Amino acid sequence: MSNGPILILGGTAEASKLASRLAAQGHRVISSLAGRTLNPATLKGEVRIGGFGGARGLIAYIVKQEISLLIDATHPFATQISDNAILAAASTKTPFVRLERPAWHTKPGDSWSIVASLEDAVSLIPAKARVLLALGRQHIAPFSRRGDVHFVVRMIDPPEAPLDLVDFELELSKPGKVDDETAFLTTKRLTHIVCRNSGGTASYTKIKAARDLGIPVIMIDRPHRPSTHSVADIESVILFVDKLFGSV
Template sequence: MPAPHVLILGGTTEARRLAEALTGTPWRVTTSLAGRVAAPRALPGAVRVGGFGGTDGLTAWLRAHHVAALVDATHPFAATMSFHAAGAAAAAGVPLLALRRPGWTRAPGDDWHDAASLDEAASLLPALGTRVFLTTGRTGLAAFTGHPGLWFLVRAVDPPEPPLPARAEVLLDRGPFTLEGERALLARHRVDLLVTKDSGGAATAPKLTAAREAGIPVVVVRRPPVPGGVPEAADPADALDWLAALAP
């Protein structure tokens, strides 16, 4: 009997850890990456890079490769792919699990300002600070180009897509980050405002602690809506339990 095939829609730490944990189990693993990171970390099992061509393309791939389980472990802000996954899983009759890390929660002393989008986040900046640490990723930076009087430190894994704010310094770096390092970075660049997406997880959370300690306000972009009715796991261990229940 061939090994059951699980497709992990990846690109996150949780996806990589799940693929690693499935090594030596009855499951045959394929991890799909969108291809937005130029040099992704090595993964066990098979790896495919690039889109599927929407819901129909993913449905066809699930059927052609005899996928027995689909795990959506994409980034919390990759909402379009999550909707494609829900539609394709339903069409192909494949069980679907969403592996989503919990969002961050406020701590005493936090000065957080919620925003529903990058555009709304940008509109809040002039009233909050002048030297902005921007950690929203390499795309969508055009939303921040309307404030020539502000200075931005843009941190991303790969070079960000233009246009960028007129006064911007780019810092290419990949987490996990340390609290000591984030403290030093904020002080070195005289940052007085942090902008981030609510990505959750521990790898990039130290910046929030460093901002709280320094009394720096934080603009937090809320997560987009996700498909309803999809079972969720908060960590790879829960996802392993779900897959173990499906394995023949």
Template sequence: MTLLLLAGTSEARRIAWGLADRGRRVVASLAGATRRPEPLPVPTRVGGFGGEAGFRAYLAAENISAVLDATHPFAAQITARTARVCGALGLPYAQVLRPPWVPGAGDRWTMIDAPDEAAAHIPRDAVVFLATGRQTLPAFANLEGRRVLARVVDPPDQPFPFAGGEFVIARPPFKFDAEVALFKALGVTHLVAKNAGGAGGRAKLAAARALGCPVVMLNRPQMPDAVRVETVAEAVAWVEAL
């Protein structure tokens, strides 16, 4: 059996190590959004498949027996396509989807369904920390006129897509004390984030709570009806049961 692991998350990394330790035959796939991704202990391909036809051709050419989707919770197009193709081909498919964050005592969250809704909840004189990723920036163009600080992993090769924006280059992990210090130094008044869930991104939310900063939280996109697991252990067990 050859498993295709759609990777790019911390869960995918841990799943790859767990399956490698068990001697499972796994090929990981990374979208290529990060220039220097942490290496995985299994053969890894980088880049897209060339649309649905290319994805089908890859599955056939590599004799893929099952697909485990451990992409980001907001990789909706990839997930929908993968579930659809695997269903049509009769390939076992499961999605690893960690639970979303929920607000707690002291949090000041406003939930939105689309990026263009954010501006209605952020005053014009705000300093906005935009923690939604480089690829989403054009969708937040109506924040123009505010000071917008977008955190990215790699140095940008293009200018900010709208006026008033600046890049903050940093590589995770991000710790609570460092996030608080960063927000203070930059004068951040509002945080915009995706509800990605997981432990890795909680520090910025805790920092916002500690500083009393409002958070505009983007709800997750709708996911396909498919087998779903929440943890690394459940994902490895699903593969072992195939």
């Protein structure tokens, strides 16, 4: 087995925790970030920022850096980089594992409308609604045709270009605790939430707050992904690494 570094395709909270765990075990870790967040959290190990240039670029990077293990810990909706990772791992015969956090599921009291796409979500919003768009900035454009809806757009970083929405307000903040989210939804007089089924705990508080307040959620379902080589938590990745390399 190569003594080369472990490459983590990251950008998620789980990827950050995983990098810390692997670095603490003595592995050389390279975390790759897309660069969409202006001030990413400090990561253990080495960090590279920016795309690879498609599957071919990722293949070239794996070969050049002599990567010994490729871990895909990207967002569940980051389908392009995940497809590239599967192809690159197969092409270079590099061991591969995907960390995919479990999806959210409805609980008693939830009022979800599950849709397959952003366009379906746009069409489902009732007229005169006040809607929290809990989406990345690259997913806002389809909602521009709804001039009959007031949108509250929450982002971590300010958009690089003005948002093409007719009636909206911009909220630069991260999701808070359940009480914070409840106060936010109430103060903004929101009637609906549009979000993607990202899973995990970091942004689930808005779902719990919506349940408590009886606010409907338009939930964009996850794209179908290959289940091969996927695990649901960090401990399973660590076990995979331990079996692959043995003790470091």
